[in-house]
Amino acid sequence: DTGVSQDPRHKITKRGQNVTFRCDPISEHNRLYWYRQTLGQGPEFLTYFQNEAQLEKSRLLSDRFSAERPKGSFSTLEIQRTEQGDSAMYLCASSYPNIKLAVRQETQYFGPGTRLLVL
């Protein structure tokens, strides 16, 4: 079990450029989540996939943001026309529903994050 991996770990870009981040979840996990964390705040939910289907998007995810998970394995998060306000840590997490529990609850495991700085 190699855990959740994210690439790149750091990205510096100029305002107006496009950036793309990749997340590789834990191999048997069918759920994948993206969060964003800014300084002094906890992570905030952006979007969620079950297998290849994107099932939920936060209002934080403006039209400049798009996420995909084409084969139900890795996921990409693209930000178009970046703005300085997009500077943040972008976190990916994955989980697998524990259907053996009487109450279906699951733990999300996070990757190391991609720190984005928009100049």
Add this chain to the structure above:
Amino acid sequence: DQQVKQNSPSLSVQEGRISILNCDYTNSMFDYFLWYKKYPAEGPTFLISISSIKDKNEDGRFTVFLNKSAKHLSLHIVPSQPGDSAVYFCAATEAFSGGSNYKLTFGKGTLLTVNP
């Protein structure tokens, strides 16, 4: 509207003593609670969780207590060690109609410093 609140931005304790980190929530639909630990420049690491059907869960030095009537939970670390120094996040999820929790709602975190 902050649905999960960690009102203490920081906490400092001596090595070997107990650390108590507190968390309050406002959404009565939350039914699963988790604590994560985060070092700078790393992602959150899962520590311990508790379902709303329980009031206590213990794992080694870590114990989480849940008081549903007060909408309050706490994380106890005994004994505290210098390696425990990190930011601790409280998070919560609510079951949706499909019967399985998904998105986490986080507090702002508490910076714990354990002094040798």
